[in-house]
Amino acid sequence: MSKDTVWTRAEVESPCVKLCVVHPEERICTGCLRTIDEITQWSKMAPDERSEIMQELPNRAPRLKKRRGGRAARLKR
Numbered sequence: 001m002s003k004d005t006v007w008t009r010a011e012v013e014s015p016c017v018k019l020c021v022v023h024p025e026e027r028i029c030t031g032c033l034r035t036i037d038e039i040t041q042w043s044k045m046a047p048d049e050r051s052e053i054m055q056e057l058p059n060r061a062p063r064l065k066k067r068r069g070g071r072a073a074r075l076k077r
Contacts, residue, residue, distance in 0.1 A: 012050035015034065015054060015057060026064060033060040
């Protein structure tokens, strides 16, 4: 390795998109789809743990697409 070569790590990047809002019912971030525990532990996780979560995230997106009923649902409460 030459002295001009920049050292880099093969690290799984965070899926954070800086839209940090936790869905009140699903308890996952509406931006990155991670749980609060996953977000807080991310920097301490091993690369294989991060990769596993990254593969699971697309399956969580439909959980946020459910309609919650709007005004009609609130009136029934």
